[in-house]
Amino acid sequence: xxTTDNKTSRATTSDPEAVPPAESIRxxxxxxxxxxxxxxxxxxxxxxxxxxxxxxxxxxxxxKGYTIATQVFGRGEEFNQATDPIVSIQANKLRRALERYYLxxxxxxxxxxxxxxxxxxxxxxxxxxLDEERPFQERRKTDIARTHTWPTIVIQSFENxxxxxxxxxxxxxxxxxIALEITxxxxxxxxxxxxxxxxxRASDIGARFVLCGSIKTDVNGLKVIVNLIDGLTGMHIWGxxxxxxxxxxxxxxxxxxxxxxxxxxxxxxxxxIAKALSSESKRVAPAELTTHQAILxxxxxxxxxxxxxxxxTFQALxxxxxxxxxxxxxxxxxxxxxxxxxxxxxFDLETPIExxxxxxxxxxxxDPANQRVRMIMAFILLFKNELxxxxxxxxxxxxxxxxxxxxxxxxxxxxxxxxxxxRGPALINQAIEQNPYYNITVHYALWVDWIRQEKYEQxxxxxxxxxxxxxxxxxxxxxAILGLSGKIEEGVKAGKDLLRCKPDFSTRGRVLIQHYxxxxxxxxxxxQGLKEVGIDVA
Numbered sequence: 001x002x003t004t005d006n007k008t009s010r011a012t013t014s015d016p017e018a019v020p021p022a023e024s025i026r027x028x029x030x031x032x033x034x035x036x037x038x039x040x041x042x043x044x045x046x047x048x049x050x051x052x053x054x055x056x057x058x059x060x061x062x063x064k065g066y067t068i069a070t071q072v073f074g075r076g077e078e079f080n081q082a083t084d085p086i087v088s089i090q091a092n093k094l095r096r097a098l099e100r101y102y103l104x105x106x107x108x109x110x111x112x113x114x115x116x117x118x119x120x121x122x123x124x125x126x127x128x129x130l131d132e133e134r135p136f137q138e139r140r141k142t143d144i145a146r147t148h149t150w151p152t153i154v155i156q157s158f159e160n161x162x163x164x165x166x167x168x169x170x171x172x173x174x175x176x177x178i179a180l181e182i183t184x185x186x187x188x189x190x191x192x193x194x195x196x197x198x199x200x201r202a203s204d205i206g207a208r209f210v211l212c213g214s215i216k217t218d219v220n221g222l223k224v225i226v227n228l229i230d231g232l233t234g235m236h237i238w239g240x241x242x243x244x245x246x247x248x249x250x251x252x253x254x255x256x257x258x259x260x261x262x263x264x265x266x267x268x269x270x271x272x273i274a275k276a277l278s279s280e281s282k283r284v285a286p287a288e289l290t291t292h293q294a295i296l297x298x299x300x301x302x303x304x305x306x307x308x309x310x311x312x313t314f315q316a317l318x319x320x321x322x323x324x325x326x327x328x329x330x331x332x333x334x335x336x337x338x339x340x341x342x343x344x345x346x347f348d349l350e351t352p353i354e355x356x357x358x359x360x361x362x363x364x365x366x367d368p369a370n371q372r373v374r375m376i377m378a379f380i381l382l383f384k385n386e387l388x389x390x391x392x393x394x395x396x397x398x399x400x401x402x403x404x405x406x407x408x409x410x411x412x413x414x415x416x417x418x419x420x421x422x423r424g425p426a427l428i429n430q431a432i433e434q435n436p437y438y439n440i441t442v443h444y445a446l447w448v449d450w451i452r453q454e455k456y457e458q459x460x461x462x463x464x465x466x467x468x469x470x471x472x473x474x475x476x477x478x479x480a481i482l483g484l485s486g487k488i489e490e491g492v493k494a495g496k497d498l499l500r501c502k503p504d505f506s507t508r509g510r511v512l513i514q515h516y517x518x519x520x521x522x523x524x525x526x527x528q529g530l531k532e533v534g535i536d537v538a
Contacts, residue, residue, distance in 0.1 A: 020111045020126045022056050028111040028124075032098070037105035040097040046072050047094055051122050052113065063121045085368060089399055091120060092369035096180055149290035151277060152189040153209040154231075155179040158224065162217045170251065171215055174224065177259035178211065182267055184401055186329060186370055187292065207231055209273060211266070221245035222254075226262055228272060238272045240265070256403065264405035264435045269299045271437050291330050294320040298333045302441075305470045310347055313337060321359075328367025332376040335359035343383050343515040344471070345508065353383050371397045371407050378414050383515055391418040405435040409442045416445035417516060425449050440467055444516070447477055452522050456485045472501035476513075476530070483532030484525065491533030498535065509537040 020028075029052050032038050033045055040048070050072050051063050065087040069075040073086055081087065095115055102112060114123045155178055158171035179190045191207055213226040221244055228238040240262070244254045266272045278300055281293040289297065294316035301309040317334040324330060338356035341347055360380045363373045374397035381390030394414045397407070412427025428442045443465040450459035459481045466474040475497035482491030498505055505512070510527065517523050527537045 020124050024111055025052065025056060025113070025124050028109060028113055031109065032101055032106070032113065035101060035105050038097060038101045040094060043073060044090055044094045044097060047090055048098075048113075048115075048122075051115065051120055055122050055124075060121050063119075065120065068120060085396055087120070088368045089396070091115060092400065096184075099183075100176055100180055150187070150189050150292045151209065151273060152191060152207040153182065153211055153273075154191045154193055154207040155182075156193045156210065156212040158213040158215055161214050162222075164217070167215060167222075170255065171213075173252075173255050174213070174215075174258055175211075177255050178262055181259045181263040181404070184370075184404065185267060185372060185406060186367070187295065188267060188273060208277075211262075217246070222251075224258060226258070228266055230276060237276060238266065260403050260405050261434065265437055268406045268435070268437045269302065269439065274299055289316045289319065291320040291324045291327055294330065295333055298337060301337070305346065305468055307347060310337075310341070314349070326366060328363040328365070328373050329370060330363075331359045331366065332363030332370075332373045335363060335380060336376045339380055339383055343512070344473075345502075345512065353380065356380050357384065369400060371400050371404060371411075374400065375407055375410055375414065378418075382414065382417060382518075385518070387418050387518060391415065391420065394418065405431060405438075409435070409438045413439075413442040413445040416449055417518065419519065421449055421452065440465055444473065444477065447481070448517055448522060451481070451484075451525055452519070454525075456481055460485060470501065472498055472505065472512075473516075475501060476505075476509075476526075479533050479535065480526045480529035483529035486532075488533060491529075495530070495533045495535045506536060507538050509535075513537075 029049065033049070038045075047068065050068065054060065054063050065081045066079060068087050069079045069081070069084070070077065073090070075084070075086070095117070098114065102109070106112075110126060112125050114125075115121075116123055155175045157175045160168050160171045175192065179192050182188055183190050208231050210229045210231055211226065212229070213224060216223045216225070224242045226240050226242070227236060229235070230237050242254075242258050242261070244250060264271070268274070274296060277293075278296045281289060281296050282300075284293060294313070297309070297313040297316045301313045314337060317330060317337060320327065320330040321334055335356045335358075338351040338359065339353060341349060341351040342353045342356060357380050360373075360377045363370075364377050367373045374393055378390045378393040378397065381387075381393060394411055398411050409428050409431030412424050412429075412431060414424070415427060416424030418424070425446060428446060431438045431442070443462045447459050447462040450456070450462065463474075463478045463481060466477070468474055475494045479491050479494035479498055482488070482494055502508070502512075509530070510523070513523055513526055517526065530537055
């Protein structure tokens with residue numbers, strides 16, 4: 001190995017000075033690029049080739065976002081990373097493609113190539129040193145110490161019960177897709193157990209949950225069974241099954257659909273894992289909550305909007321940002337809480353939108369590839385009346401993972417409120433159809449779209465889904481649509497409920513409506529509906 005190669009290759013082994021030979025790294029790069037299990041676009045392959053070859057040539061200092069944008073993605077000299085996040089988005093996708101490759105096909109490869117988060121400079125390491133010199137328990141020790149305050153799930157390869165050895169890969173593929181999908185949201189830490197690994201109890205490796213399953217065949221085709229087990233109690237807390245035929249051309253798409261559906265059920269804001277852990281954190285004082293428990297408090301507040309939950313959530317998120325200041329998601333959740341109080345005037349507490357924006361910007365800076373973080377930034381831009389910038393932020397979030405059922409309906413909600421009347425409702429309805437744990441709040445956006453179209457019967461049907469009795473928006477929208485539909489008696493009752501929830505609505509109503517409805521003609525219709533049932537809005 002040349003002196004230049006020693007300086008430019010970075011490695012993590014038992015010997016901090018050891019680095020793989022440059023020629024071995026080049027062979028590993030070729031092994032990855034030629035593997036059918038490396039699911040990357042041509043642009044992402046060029047990205048990987050560029051950063052590896054640049055590092056090996058001793059020019060790691062040139063591996064920056066601007067250089068990659070201009071030399072790999074064809075951007076011009078005027079490229080600005082602040083307004084065009086192509087490099088960070090593609091880097092995240094490339095990292096996931098590499099993770100998938102090493103989980104599925106590269107488990108025994110002699111060299112591992114990684115692009116650590118926070119940099120585009122590749123890291124090279126000889127995996128045989130890790131395996132030979134550090135036993136499994138020691139390799140896990142650092143990870144467990146770092147993640148013990150966050151829930152951890154072990155994803156086991158699904159057992160092949162078909163009797164067909166050719167389908168062995170499918171059990172690995174489904175588990176890998178689920179693992180990759182969960183890690184996108186960074187609220188649950190993931191450990192993978194592959195078929196060759198000794199399967200031990202979840203508690204032995206610091207994990208709270210185990211997801212496992214099996215693949216069977218019957219007269220109708222292929223059946224996949226998924227189970228979630230609480231490692232603390234050993235109890236089976238959730239299970240489901242999925243079917244498809246044995247068309248080889250459809251199996252990869254089937255794996256991806258299973259992963260998206262399973263993760264939406266177990267990892268969303270109101271999913272299985274959040275529910276299982278939420279009750280445990282209720283009795284913990286805000287100052288003693290972990291960051292993840294603080295986030296669970298936020299999800300609980302979104303469900304009930306009670307004053308007690310707001311105060312404890314506010315304190316918990318502030319403490320989380322102090323305890324774990326590098327957690328972008330915690331800053332974003334605090335920004336969202338500020339913005340909710342600002343836009344809904346829930347409690348007498350100073351929560352200016354400018355401060356919410358500062359928190360949200362910090363969240364994006366710390367975690368630019370997190371869909372929830374990007375989505376919260378778009379919420380803040382909605383309340384700042386920056387519609388074009390907000391819609392662009394939604395687009396960035398969607399590009400990170402277009403098929404993510406966990407946040408799909410929320411992105412559709414935002415698109416609709418920003419005025420994309422075609423794609424927004426379409427995304428919401430897609431999520432409602434595919435995800436039983438979708439966020440009920442999205443019916444507000446559908447209501448706005450029906451009012452825009454003057455389809456009042458459909459708008460009224462949306463109000464049947466509202467379920468937040470402590471929030472004034474429920475009776476507001478019911479009173480308005482009943483007034484517009486001529487159902488005055490029912491509308492008057494809803495109007496009284498509205499004033500009970502928000503006694504000063506007559507003076508504050510227009511401002512509150514305009515926080516969420518950005519189009520004057522729709523605002524005028526809402527105010528007219530309220531007038532019909534006796535509520536005059538200044």
